[in-house]
Amino acid sequence: MNEIVDIGLLTNAGPVEDQVYHGDNLEVMKSMLIHHDMRGKIDLMYIDPPYASDNVFSTSDTRNNTISRKKGGEVAYEDVLKGDDYLAFIQHRLLLMKELLSDTGSVYVHIDNSMGHHVKVIMDEIFGMNNFLNDLSRIKCNPKNFRQKSFGNVKDIILYYSSSGEHTWNDLKVPKTAAQIEKLYKKINDKGQRYTTVPLHAPGETQNGPTGQPWRGVLPPEGRHWRSEPAVLEKLDEDGLIEWSKNGNPRKIKFAKDDEGSRIQDILEYKDPQKPSYPTEKNNSLLSILIQCSSNPGDIVMDCFCGSGSTLNEASKLGRKFIGIDQSPMAIEVTTKRLGLNSNSSSN
Ligand SMILES: C[S@@+](CC[C@H](N)C(=O)[O-])C[C@H]1O[C@@H](n2cnc3c(N)ncnc32)[C@H](O)[C@@H]1O
Structure with missing residues (x-):
């Protein structure tokens, strides 16, 4: 874990796209800027980073979605940064993402309501308040009837920003039921x-x-x-x-x-898979919609917290190029298998 991979050394000859990189995304993105002239080259970014949940996500033979602080199961990743440390972590990555984003690009940040509003303020600063497009509500689960002195939480949020206001947009319609x-x-x-x-x-x-x-x-x-x-x-x-x-x-x-179908609104009900291949794996159809709306075939889609590679897989199916980064060996293994990549396209 936490290995720093210089992609300049890894992919001297090959293209940066259609690759998955194993390492801290801060270092990989710096390397993309310094060694690969990737400034302004990424058309679409989606990230689903840790949420400051203070959880350790691990897998076991029976369940792949375990949140555990106990021993047992293989740790997929830890989500233990809190407060200002967490916000600084996100801010440093968003700054590099902005550098890599093309003038017609856009960025989606999937987050929940504990840190989401603070992340929005950081994104307003980095991408510009005028370039804020949506805070999508993603219905993530069925209503829960836990007793608590507040309303039930069935959604997380996806913050959507344009790089310059001139972003790619395809007005996708979904067929009516x-x-x-x-x-x-x-x-x-x-x-x-x-x-x-x-x-x-x-x-x-x-x-x-x-x-x-x-x-x-x-x-x-x-x-x-x-x-x-x-x-x-x-x-x-x-x-x-x-x-x-x-x-x-x-x-x-x-x-x-x-009937041409319905325009997509800012409340999206796409629950995550019941049997994920990796903890916190996101819904494929949700990602497919975001990619279709905000990029065109041939564009480069990057997910620098790629986990099981859900974004990359959908991007590839839709004829987009992809760049994935994750520092978890398990994430790299699952993604490599899922995308049928040659194992030396990642490294550790
Ligand atoms: C919520 S999961 C992403 C799940 C993914 N969206 C999916 O569908 O499978 C967050 C991921 O971020 C990765 N991660 C956390 N910090 C990172 C860092 N500094 N660099 C690269 N990856 C990181 C974790 O290893 C984890 O796989």
Whole structure:
């Protein structure tokens, strides 16, 4: 543990990407800057560092998620820094991450509510308050009914910052569930197609244009205008995309089959695997979403607290290049296996 690896020596000839480095990320990142000219080269960073939980995470034959201070099981990593020492540890790493981040890059820091708000203040200083984008709430578990004099905690947080405000963003949509589709598209036509109808008018009166005029003798309701010009409305009707109510009110038909899915909001329910390959392993689908939204194929994604390599694995599946760093030999072993890497792509 705590070996310092000079990646300049490790990967003299090879590229820095698609590698996993074993060592203290502070030293590895310094080396990336000094020996490999990686300043401004990373497109996306996700980290899930220790949370100042004062826990030792270990594995045993039966459980891979043990939090223990007792002897037994193999220690995966220790999360024992507290208070100012912890914040200084995070701050030093975030400063180097900022140096490595590209102008169009962004960074996600997964943390919980004990230190998260202090980390946010540090991130505001390093990345700029104006570049703060979201604090995502990640629902991590089912409600617990422990007795305590406060509300139950079912979430952790993910702080999301842009490097410059010009960050990559892909507006990902998630398909609606069958239950959501049934609720939203209640009507079924004679072809068995699920649909709903929406108004053909929108708020605001048009002063002189055709969208303020009667169409088929019907004026838009007071304070509203037709969403489209009469010629467009005629075409919609011709194509069978308008439903007329009994009292002659036209509404546009929207089919369930054309639903593009929902925009992702800032509350994400993605619980971690029940049988993790490493303690505190994060949910793959959650990482997949963050990577798809904030990077493009060919981009470099870095996780310098990579643990079992969840971020790197998703990045690789999505055609991104990856850089992983961890100082735990167990993390390196699990990640190397998971990604099918040659064991000499890490080092100890
Ligand atoms: C919460 S775990 C990450 C879990 C990971 N997200 C996953 O899905 O498996 C935090 C990781 O940070 C690593 N770590 C802690 N301090 C480090 C340091 N200074 N340099 C590199 N890795 C470190 C630990 O070894 C541990 O694997």
